[in-house]
Structure formats: structure tokens, C-alpha cells
Amino acid sequence: MELFKPTNIDFLSKRWLALSLSAAFIVASIVSLIVRGGPNYGIDFRGGTLVYVKFAQTPPIDRIRSLISSKVQGEVTVTTVQDVAGAQADEIVIGTELRDEGQLDAARRTITQTLQQQFGGAGEKLDVNNASRQEMIDRLREPLQRAGAGLSEEQLEKLVDNLRAFRDKSRSGLLRSVDEFSAVPGVTPAVMGALKQELAAGAFAIRQVEIVGPKAGADLRRQAIMATLYALGGMLVYVAFRFELLAGVAAVLAIIHDTVITIGFFSFFNREISLTVIAALLTLIGYSMNDKIVIFDRVRENLKAVRRGSLEQLINTSINQTLSRTLLTAGPVLLCTIALYFLGGPVLNGIAYALFIGIIVGTYSSIFVASSILVFWENFQERRRVAARAGAAAARDKGSRSDLSRGAPGPKAKKG
Numbered sequence: 021m022e023l024f025k026p027t028n029i030d031f032l033s034k035r036w037l038a039l040s041l042s043a044a045f046i047v048a049s050i051v052s053l054i055v056r057g058g059p060n061y062g063i064d065f066r067g068g069t070l071v072y073v074k075f076a077q078t079p080p081i082d083r084i085r086s087l088i089s090s091k092v093q094g095e096v097t098v099t100t101v102q103d104v105a106g107a108q109a110d111e112i113v114i115g116t117e118l119r120d121e122g123q124l125d126a127a128r129r130t131i132t133q134t135l136q137q138q139f140g141g142a143g144e145k146l147d148v149n150n151a152s153r154q155e156m157i158d159r160l161r162e163p164l165q166r167a168g169a170g171l172s173e174e175q176l177e178k179l180v181d182n183l184r185a186f187r188d189k190s191r192s193g194l195l196r197s198v199d200e201f202s203a204v205p206g207v208t209p210a211v212m213g214a215l216k217q218e219l220a221a222g223a224f225a226i227r228q229v230e231i232v233g234p235k236a237g238a239d240l241r242r243q244a245i246m247a248t249l250y251a252l253g254g255m256l257v258y259v260a261f262r263f264e265l266l267a268g269v270a271a272v273l274a275i276i277h278d279t280v281i282t283i284g285f286f287s288f289f290n291r292e293i294s295l296t297v298i299a300a301l302l303t304l305i306g307y308s309m310n311d312k313i314v315i316f317d318r319v320r321e322n323l324k325a326v327r328r329g330s331l332e333q334l335i336n337t338s339i340n341q342t343l344s345r346t347l348l349t350a351g352p353v354l355l356c357t358i359a360l361y362f363l364g365g366p367v368l369n370g371i372a373y374a375l376f377i378g379i380i381v382g383t384y385s386s387i388f389v390a391s392s393i394l395v396f397w398e399n400f401q402e403r404r405r406v407a408a409r410a411g412a413a414a415a416r417d418k419g420s421r422s423d424l425s426r427g428a429p430g431p432k433a434k435k436g
Contacts, residue, residue: 027340031387032332032395038388042277049284056287062294063230065244067237068117069127072101072228073135074194075110079224084112087134092116092127101366111227128229135224145220148187149194156180156219163214171211179206183215195221244298251302252276255309263316270393271312274385278308282378291373300374307353308382311346312390318342319394331398335391343387350383 053059063070073079085098094117101111116127132150140147146159157180164171171179186204187195198219201207207215232240252272259268279301286293318338357379360372 027343029340029343030336031339032336032391035388035392035395038384039392042281042385042389045281045284046277049280049287052284052287056290059283059287059293060290061237061241062292062297063115063232063237064295065237065241065293066117067232067235068115069131070228070230071114071128071131071226073112073114073224074192074227075112075139075224076194076196076221077223078110079112081112083138084114084135087138088114088116088131091130091134093123128231132226135226136222139223143220146218147222148183148198148219149222149225151219153180153184156183159218160214163218164211167210167214169208169210169214179211182206193227194225197221240295244295247298247302248279248305251305255305259309259313259316262313263320266394266397267316270390270397271309271316273393274312274390275305275308275382277385277389278304278378278382281381282374285377286374292370294370296367296371297374300371300378304375304378304382307379308386311349311382311386314342314345315339315386315391332395335394339387339391346383346386350379353379 081098081100085096088098089096097113097115099113099115101113114131116131136147136150140150146155148156151159157176160180161176164176182204183201186201187193190203191200195201198216198221199212200221201215202212252275255275256268256272259271282301282304283293285291286297315335315338318341319335322334322338322341354376357372357376360368361376364372
């Protein structure tokens with residue numbers, strides 16, 4: 021079944037409108053970045069501490085922010101994690117930004133202790149939602165012996181591993197009650213009695229902690245910029261070798277256009293740029309370059325087959341011939357990015373957002389920006405050739421008049 025019929029759209033007749041739109045987006049992106057003081061780098065690049073905390077109920081954001089800010093120096097952010105439906109989930113991310121690397125781990129401990137004091141609720145018992153493996157083993161060893169469970173050290177370690185696996189896999193890292201452990205294999209009534217005596221389920225669980233020093237963040241930022249520049253440089257060399265230098269320059273300029281606008285959208289909505297977003301941008305560079313090479317390759321084939329017509333007509337024909345391929349490639353990828361955005365969770369949200377914006381902008385630039393650069397350059401070269409020929413003709417004409425004025429023999433008179 022043919023989804024797209026052959027088209028005959030005059031894309032390049034609208035190049036001025038398209039380039040004006042591109043210029044507006046680029047200027048808006050640059051202005052937004054200047055106003056915000058640069059990109060909103062994530063912890064990977066700026067350094068700091070991120071603590072991911074899951075609560076049994078909706079957490080009091082303002083109270084948590086106030087408590088942490090009173091005990092940790094510097095800026096403290098508390099953001100919520102959205103669930104699949106877009107509603108606020110019972111999970112938050114507490115971030116601190118400190119310039120002293122020695123203070124980062126201290127900030128993590130302060131955050132953990134503050135949450136434990138305010139929301140732990142375990143009292144003298146061990147909080148099973150935040151206890152380490154060794155803490156649980158040490159706490160349960162003697163109570164299980166007194167309860168007559170008769171577990172060896174190896175059996176005790178296996179029991180604790182089963183309890184932790186049940187908590188992390190079956191309850192997403194957060195138990196509401198110790199009674200839920202009754203579903204774990206090997207938990208007898210005697211064992212359950214000891215568990216209820218020594219353990220309690222707190223109101224929160226620390227899911228993950230990320231610590232990146234400012235120096236490491238600066239190094240990662242520099243490496244990310246260099247990786248992007250190396251990718252652009254390598255693609256320029258490849259396209260210049262595969263086609264010609266002008267095609268490589270046009271493709272690289274169009275990709276810079278794609279990257280700036282994509283980063284601009286991150287700035288417009290104050291979204292963080294993390295390592296996964298950089299990975300998405302590098303993926304976008306490769307994807308966008310591939311799209312432009314397909315069009316350039318068709319232009320080269322048509323140059324050999326069609327000897328008449330202008331370059332503008334030739335490029336228009338090539339774009340129309342590859343349009344169905346472009347749409348059939350970009351469409352499914354866009355659907356995948358939408359699925360990742362809504363269903364992939366917070367880890368994949370940034371990369372899905374970058375790819376979604378980048379693929380739309382990259383497809384647009386392949387049709388309008390890169391091809392327009394080729395046409396503008398060809399028209400510029402043609403004007404130079406015409407001006408050179410006109411200058412040469414004027415010089416010859418001036419030379420002829422100069423010869424006549426010096427008495428040079430003119431044409432012989434015709435005998436009558």
C-alpha cells in the first residue's frame with residue numbers, strides 16, 4: 021500500500037519565510053540563555069547532591085524545603101516527580117549545590133538525618149525502609165535466636181536478602197507495614213514476631229543519592245562540549261569528502277541550527293541538561309546528518325541524470341523524491357519518543373524531550389535550511405561569474421576605445 025503519493029511542492033519558494041522563522045527561534049534561544057545565565061545544567065555538570073525520596077503519602081514540599089534550607093548552606097531545591105498520568109507522585113528530589121566538595125557528603129547526611137527526625141516514625145526500632153543490609157543482620161541476629169528461629173549466619177543473611185528484595189522489587193522500595201513481610205518465603209510466625217519487635221516501616225525511603233563534585237562537573241561539561249564539536253567536525257570532513265565542501269558546510273550549519281533551537285527549548289521551559297540529554301543531542305546530530313545526506317545524495321544523482329534546469333528546481337525535485345522516506349522515518353521515531361516521554365519515567369524524560377524537539381527541527385532544517393544554503397551559495401557564485409564576465413567585457417571595450425584614440429588603424433573603407 022502506498023502511503024504517500026509523489027509530490028511536487030515548491031519548498032524553496034518559501035525559503036525566506038522559513039529562514040526568517042529559523043532566525044527568530046535562534047535569536048529567542050540565545051536571548052533566553054543569556055537571560056537565564058546559560059543552560060540549566062543538571063548535577064552531572066554543575067556538581068552537587070541529589071537525594072531521591074519516596075514517601076508513603078503526599079509529602080509536604082514547603083515544609084521539607086524549609087527544614088533542609090535551615091540546615092544546609094547554599095541553594096536547596098525540592099521538586100516533585102510526576103507519574104505517568106502527569107499528576108504529582110509521592111516522590112521528590114532534594115538538590116543542593118555546593119562549591120566545596122568536602123561539604124557534599126555532609127549535606128547528604130544532613131538531609132537524611134533531617135528526614136529521619138521529622139518523618140521517620142520508627143522510634144527505637146530500625147527503619148526497614150532505609151536500613152542497610154548489615155544493619156538489618158546485626159539487629160535481627162539475637163532477637164531471632166531468642167525467638168527460637170534457629171537460623172545459622174548463612175540463613176540469616178539469606179533471610180535479610182529476601183526481605184530487602186521483597187521491599188525493593190515487590191513494594192518499590194517502600195513498605196507501609198512490617199506485616200507485609202509475611203509474604204516472604206521463610207518468614208515463619210517466630211521470625212515474624214522478631215521482625216515486628218525490632219523493625220518498623222518509616223514514612224519515607226531514600227531511593228537514590230547522587231553526588232558529583234564541582235570539579236568533576238566542570239570536566240564533564242567541557243568533555244560534552246568537545247564531544248559535540250568533534251562530532252560536527254568529523255561529519256564536515258565526511259560530507260566534504262563524500263560530496264563537496266559546500267555540502268558539508270551547509271549540513272553542519274543546519275545541524276548547529278538544530279542544536280541551538282533544541283537547547284533553546286530546554287531554556288524556554290527551564291529544563292535541566294544532563295548527560296542523558298547530551299547523549300540525545302549527539303544522537304540527534306547523527307540522525308539529522310543522515311537525513312541531509314539522503315537529500316544531497318539524490319541531488320547528486322539528479323545532477324548526473326538531468327542536464328537542464330536550475331539548481332533550485334533540481335533541489336526541489338530531490339526533496340520531493342525523498343519526502344516520503346523522510347516522513348516514514350521521522351514518524352515512527354516521533355511516536356517512540358512520545359512513548360518514552362510519558363511512560364519512560366524521569367530518567368528517560370529528558371532524552372525523549374530532546375529527541376522529540378530535535379527530530380522535528382532537524383527534518384525542517386533538512387528541507388529548508390541546508391537546501392537554502394546551497395541555493396544561496398550557487399546564486400552568489402553565479403552573480404560573481406556574471407560580474408566577472410561583465411567586468412572583462414567592459415575592460416575589452418575600454419581597451420578597444422583606447423586603441424582608436426591613439427590612432428590605431430580602424431577597419432578599411434570599402435571600395436565603391
